[in-house]
Amino acid sequence: xxxxxxxxxxxxxxxxxxxxxxxxxxxxxxxxxxxxxxxxxxxxxxxxxxxxxxxxxxxxxxxxxxxxxxxxxxxxxxxxxxxxxxxxxxxxxxxxxxxxxxxxxxxxxxxxxxxxxxxxxxxxxxxxxxxxxxxxxxxxxxxxxxxxxxxxxxxxxxxxxxxxxxxxxxxxxxxxxxxxxxxxxxxxxxxxxxxxxxxxxxxxxxxxxxxxx
Amino acid sequence: xxxxxxxxxxxxxxxxxxxxxxxxxxxxxxxxxxxxxxxxxxxxxxxxxxxxxxxxxxxxxxxxxxxxxxxxxxxxxxxxxxxxxxxxxxxxxxxxxxxxxxxxxxxxxxxxxxxxxxxxxxxxxxxxxxxxxxxxxxxxxxxxxxxxxxxxxxxxxxxxxxxxxxxxxxxxxxxxxxxxxxxxxxxxxxxxxxxxxxxxxxxxxxxxxxxxxxxxxxxxxxxxxxxxxxxxxxxxxxxxxxxxxxxxxxxxxxxxxxxxxxxxxxxxxxxxxxxxxxxxxxxxxxxxxxxxxxxxxxxxxxxxxxxxxxxxxxxxxxxxx
Numbered sequence: 001x002x003x004x005x006x007x008x009x010x011x012x013x014x015x016x017x018x019x020x021x022x023x024x025x026x027x028x029x030x031x032x033x034x035x036x037x038x039x040x041x042x043x044x045x046x047x048x049x050x051x052x053x054x055x056x057x058x059x060x061x062x063x064x065x066x067x068x069x070x071x072x073x074x075x076x077x078x079x080x081x082x083x084x085x086x087x088x089x090x091x092x093x094x095x096x097x098x099x100x101x102x103x104x105x106x107x108x109x110x111x112x113x114x115x116x117x118x119x120x121x122x123x124x125x126x127x128x129x130x131x132x133x134x135x136x137x138x139x140x141x142x143x144x145x146x147x148x149x150x151x152x153x154x155x156x157x158x159x160x161x162x163x164x165x166x167x168x169x170x171x172x173x174x175x176x177x178x179x180x181x182x183x184x185x186x187x188x189x190x191x192x193x194x195x196x197x198x199x200x201x202x203x204x205x206x207x208x209x210x211x212x213x
Numbered sequence: 214x215x216x217x218x219x220x221x222x223x224x225x226x227x228x229x230x231x232x233x234x235x236x237x238x239x240x241x242x243x244x245x246x247x248x249x250x251x252x253x254x255x256x257x258x259x260x261x262x263x264x265x266x267x268x269x270x271x272x273x274x275x276x277x278x279x280x281x282x283x284x285x286x287x288x289x290x291x292x293x294x295x296x297x298x299x300x301x302x303x304x305x306x307x308x309x310x311x312x313x314x315x316x317x318x319x320x321x322x323x324x325x326x327x328x329x330x331x332x333x334x335x336x337x338x339x340x341x342x343x344x345x346x347x348x349x350x351x352x353x354x355x356x357x358x359x360x361x362x363x364x365x366x367x368x369x370x371x372x373x374x375x376x377x378x379x380x381x382x383x384x385x386x387x388x389x390x391x392x393x394x395x396x397x398x399x400x401x402x403x404x405x406x407x408x409x410x411x412x413x414x415x416x417x418x419x420x421x422x423x424x425x426x427x428x429x430x431x432x433x434x435x436x437x438x439x440x441x442x443x444x445x446x447x448x449x450x451x452x453x454x455x456x457x458x459x460x461x462x463x464x465x466x467x468x469x470x471x472x473x474x475x476x477x478x479x480x481x482x483x484x485x486x487x488x489x490x491x492x493x494x495x496x497x498x499x500x501x502x503x504x505x506x507x508x509x510x511x512x513x514x515x516x517x518x519x520x521x522x523x524x525x526x527x528x529x530x531x532x533x534x
Contacts, residue, residue: 042296043247044315046308047447052385082447086378105454109462113347116311120318120348129247143311150370150450157374 001069001209002062004089006050007031008074010139018073021198023206027057031076033135043129045138050079055088071205072097074169075142084158091212093163093205096196098180100171102148115143152183159186163208167196187212234421235281237292246312246319248302251294256284262325264317265292268335268360268478270439272299274425275334279508282516283332286523291329293320295340297440299426306385308446314343321351330527332356332519334508335478339459342493346462354466354526356519358507361460361469361489364480365453374448381445388441396434400424403435411477413504460492467495468522470515476504496522 003026007015014035015028022028032049033039040049054070062068070089072080077097084092103111119125124136162184166177174192181190189212191204237253253273263283265276273292280290296316297304304312317340321329330353333341338360345352371377387393397403403423408414414422430436469490472479481489490497498518503510 040305041303042305042312044305044309044312046306048306048308048385048445051382051447052389055382055386078447082378085375085448086382087375088382105452105458108450108455109346109458112311113462116314116318116347120315120322126246126315126319142308144447145450145455147450147452150448153370154374154448 001025002058002066003027003069003071003205003209004029004054004057004061005071006054006073006076006079007034009045009050009076009142010134011073012134014134018198018202021202023202026202027061029053029057033129033138035134036132038131039129039135039137043135043137045135045140045142047076047079047082047142047144050076051082051086051088054079054083055086058083058088067091069093069205069209071095078142078144081155081158084160084162085154089160091161091163091209092158093165093208095165095201096167096170096172098164098166098170098172098177099146099151101173102146108145108147112143112145115140151180155180155183156185158184161186161212162188163205164188164190165201165204166190166192167201168194169196234277236277237280238284242300243320243324245324246316248296248316250296250302250316250320251300253280253292253294255280255290255292256288258289260284260287260289261330262327263288263290263330263332264321264325264341265290266317266331266333266337266341267292267295267298268337270298270426270437270443271334271422272426272438274299275422275509276332277421278512279332279515282512283519286520288330291325294438295337297443299438304440304442306445306447307443308449309443310340310343313340314347317341317344318348318351321348328353330354330356330523332358333360334358335360335505338362342459342463345465345467346459349462349464352465354468354523355463356468356470356522357493357495358470358515359472359479359505361471361481361486362456364482364485367480368452368456370448378448381447385442385445388445394430394436394441396430396432396436397427398434400427400435403427403437411506413474413476413510414506415509418506418509456489457492460489463493466522466526467493468518468526469493469495469497470507470518471497471499472503472505472507472510473499473501474504476506479505498522 005028014030018028030037069091071093073095077094164181239254276292283290294301331341338357404419408419427435500514508515
């Protein structure tokens, strides 16, 4: 029973908070540019790195036979979704990963341009990448664009059991969470928590895994 | 590097002409945005700068004909190799659209030091449009050579999304772990492959692009310089509506130059082309008898269109006729 958790992009302490809360057999790496893991060689962040790390870790640890669960938090919920669609895990958990309010195309491009202008204006984000600790560049998000139509099409391709956890940090409109969770192609469970701390989230994941075994 | 490289240059419709490509006057490898970018430069470095941006999988030496002509107008012509291309730094993945915008913006701001004119081909056109939209203070004017973006159906996610993700994952692992790059026995073979993909390229241009787009591989053969990670990305939304929003944000003067002939990567209908030219509020010039590589097939026509455009766009800046 292998569990790999991808912490949020830009988490100031990488995976440390999650490692403290998770059972010892969970694997919670510091993703590139966080904690003890150096930044990517390009010094830029995209979900593919996290997807690849999840894929390699799951393949190594589950030996292709054990049941595997991939957990993606925040921005890295998208990475976990890609991993699940690629068949890297048997179960998927997305924490605050149902996207925020949908943007119009104009709003999407405005946000995209604002993001790259903000990076350009931040000397720390364009300075040589740090050898360890949080890379300031990682705090700007991935710049992945989405829409209701795209998310529905993408998520419907995921047929593994999915647990969607929404915490107070979620930007998904409350009224849309049930509908969005139903876009997954297989069995799905939506849990809305009153707290966002890792211990509460890990407990919810453990309960779901136990109930669905 | 001032030597003249005489290349027999056959142009469709002009088979007897020999055109000398001019080696860059200078070349630099500059540190930008946590990587290194290769710059190929022609003309007076104190003159007004013009960036020349190549298409996907190409490199800056595709401008060995056009750039000296631009320099002769009194500009400092700077052709770059995009990150993941030519001699510039590598990529981690093909999800690099924003990253390349940033490379360009920081190059202009921190190294060029003043707003630039931009002449861009194909994929480079999309990058230039993003630069002009996101960093309008960086771009004085823009010439887009057959670079208005793919047709609408190219934006649709693949029918078999899971299969596409698995294929990308397998390719990523092969690139990173097997470290296997296809080696070609000779540059001539690479040029022949290039012509099979772009049949309108002359043998001389295909050889030129292959020679400067390749390097020795570990097995003694040749590999393409273009980073194989370039084509690999995660699923994300992009639509014609988003493309339109990018293009309407360009406020500087724009010239669009396109060909008339069917060609690889020249796949917009006339109506689609007209719609996008409208979003850019661009002047449009078509050069008869050319395909996707308009500036390689008809450099004189391309330069005539650029000169006429610049006469209006910045008549007070130009110092040469």
